[in-house]
Amino acid sequence: MISHPTAAELSEAIAAFDAEAATPGDARHAFLARVADNARATVAREAELGARLEAEAIERLKVLLGLDGDFAALNAALCEALYRGEISPRDPAVLAHLRATAIGQIRIDQPTYGGLEALLAAG
Amino acid sequence: MDVSAALDRLAPRLSPAATGARNARRLSGGASLETWAFDLDDGTPLILRRRPDGALPRDTALPLASEAALIRAADAAGAPAPSVVHVCEPEDGVGEAYVMRRLEGETLGRRIVRDEAFANIRPGLARRCGEVLARIHAIPTAGLPPLATSDARGELARYEGLYRQMGAQRPILEAAFRWLESIAPPPPDRSVLVHGDFRNGNLMIHPENGLVGVLDWELAHLGDPAEDLGWMCVNSWRFGEWRKPVGGFGDYADLLAGHGGDIPLERVKFWQALGSLKWGVMCLMMYQSFATGADRSIERAMIGRRTSETEIDLVALMEAA
Numbered sequence: 292m293i294s295h296p297t298a299a300e301l302s303e304a305i306a307a308f309d310a311e312a313a314t315p316g317d318a319r320h321a322f323l324a325r326v327a328d329n330a331r332a333t334v335a336r337e338a339e340l341g342a343r344l345e346a347e348a349i350e351r352l353k354v355l356l357g358l359d360g361d362f363a364a365l366n367a368a369l370c371e372a373l374y375r376g377e378i379s380p381r382d383p384a385v386l387a388h389l390r391a392t393a394i395g396q397i398r399i400d401q402p403t404y405g406g407l408e409a410l411l412a413a414g
Numbered sequence: 415m416d417v418s419a420a421l422d423r424l425a426p427r428l429s430p431a432a433t434g435a436r437n438a439r440r441l442s443g444g445a446s447l448e449t450w451a452f453d454l455d456d457g458t459p460l461i462l463r464r465r466p467d468g469a470l471p472r473d474t475a476l477p478l479a480s481e482a483a484l485i486r487a488a489d490a491a492g493a494p495a496p497s498v499v500h501v502c503e504p505e506d507g508v509g510e511a512y513v514m515r516r517l518e519g520e521t522l523g524r525r526i527v528r529d530e531a532f533a534n535i536r537p538g539l540a541r542r543c544g545e546v547l548a549r550i551h552a553i554p555t556a557g558l559p560p561l562a563t564s565d566a567r568g569e570l571a572r573y574e575g576l577y578r579q580m581g582a583q584r585p586i587l588e589a590a591f592r593w594l595e596s597i598a599p600p601p602p603d604r605s606v607l608v609h610g611d612f613r614n615g616n617l618m619i620h621p622e623n624g625l626v627g628v629l630d631w632e633l634a635h636l637g638d639p640a641e642d643l644g645w646m647c648v649n650s651w652r653f654g655e656w657r658k659p660v661g662g663f664g665d666y667a668d669l670l671a672g673h674g675g676d677i678p679l680e681r682v683k684f685w686q687a688l689g690s691l692k693w694g695v696m697c698l699m700m701y702q703s704f705a706t707g708a709d710r711s712i713e714r715a716m717i718g719r720r721t722s723e724t725e726i727d728l729v730a731l732m733e734a735a
Contacts, residue, residue, distance in 0.1 A: 294583075295582055295698055295705075295718040295721065296701055296704065296715045300704070300705075301716070305712060307710060307712070317661065323711065323713060327712050329716060330712055332621050333716070333719060343580075345478045364541075366585065370584070370588045370724075373588040373589050380592045381593065381732065386732060388585075389586050389589060389729050390729050390733070392585070392586065393586060393725045393729045394726065396722040397722050398724045399722075400719040400722045401719070401720070401722065401723055404723050405649060405652060405653075406649050406656060406726040406730065407726060408656065409730055410658075410726055410729060410730045410733075413733060413734065
């Protein structure tokens with residue numbers, strides 16, 4: 292599951308913003324309104340793509356680590372193995388998983404980010 | 415505090431011909447410091463930088479009097495910087511602050527990398543950035559206010575510590591810490607004045623005169639000159655123009671040549687990757703202020719979702735290494 296923030300936290304922040312009264316001509320409020328619109332679009336993309344991306348990540352992690360478990364447990368195991376140096380950050384199989392993870396998450400968080408096009412162009 | 419009234423009272427100390435100030439308005443951006451634009455009644459356009467009332471100085475940010483001293487040093491060294499007019503005293507009644515001349519130009523990266531108005535100056539801008547950084551890096555450090563010193567390993571360790579404190583599980587950041595640790599360069603032979611935040615957003619760009627002011631010196635420190643060059647190349651400030659590594663407008667070769675050809679590209683690319691990693695950790699930290707309830711704004715929540723932009727950039731950099 293995507294965290295920092297979770298979709299539920301985003302929805303909560305959107306609701307709190309929507310409940311605020313706007314002063315006409317308030318530049319800060321206008322800026323936050325655009326941020327809230329982006330947040331709504333992010334939540335919608337996560338609702339559409341999140342479950343499938345997580346299921347795919349679980350399958351990749353099971354093969355990579357030779358372990359079973361839910362996404363949080365497998366992801367934590369990968370972090371721990373990288374931290375301890377048990378897996379090299381340059382291991383092609385690890386990099387392939389990290390690449391797929393990064394592409395999946397940017398498609399939810401910021402699909403127009405230039406780094407997505409750059410990574411895909413790099414093959 | 416009524417900043418507008420305080421500036422009106424301060425006006426005669428800012429210019430001999432002035433009797434008052436007008437049009438004081440707070441500019442957006444800058445969470446830790448306030449920036450106000452105002453005019454004296456003799457027509458002088460000015461900027462006030464001040465620490466908000468009750469704000470605690472952050473451990474990594476400089477006192478504003480130090481920031482003003484660095485801008486004066488840069489100005490004296492021939493680097494483009496706004497002239498500092500006045501460093502405020504307690505009796506001025508505006509708090510911790512200084513006043514500088516207001517420069518004409520644009521800081522928004524999106525416009526600088528795309529707008530037709532900047533098409534003429536874009537081709538020379540990367541080289542100019544390199545030249546300006548060389549002047550900053552050549553400033554004698556003996557006469558500067560007290561500054562922290564850092565190097566590649568120190569910065570990596572500091573940001574890994576910040577990351578660990580948050581308890582986030584981000585495998586790409588974990589991989590990047592280990593990768594960068596394995597290739598971190600030794601400290602430079604001589605530590606130089608590093609601006610510390612030299613990127614689109616902090617550079618005042620004029621459509622005809624190009625780079626006319628280096629702003630926001632609050633993260634300045636002593637360290638590796640390659641740090642400033644690498645930070646300028648982080649993809650997060652290319653505003654979609656990812657094929658132009660230097661700020662979305664130029665190439666590495668021009669930036670390096672402008673600096674004098676004394677820094678290897680490999681060293682700049684290390685600092686660029688560390689820059690992406692640092693920005694990723696900063697995004698998580700800003701989200702943390704939402705999570706802990708310190709700032710429940712939608713902005714603080716959403717910035718956490720910018721961590722993934724640094725992750726996709728780090729994957730690209732690890733693949734290419």
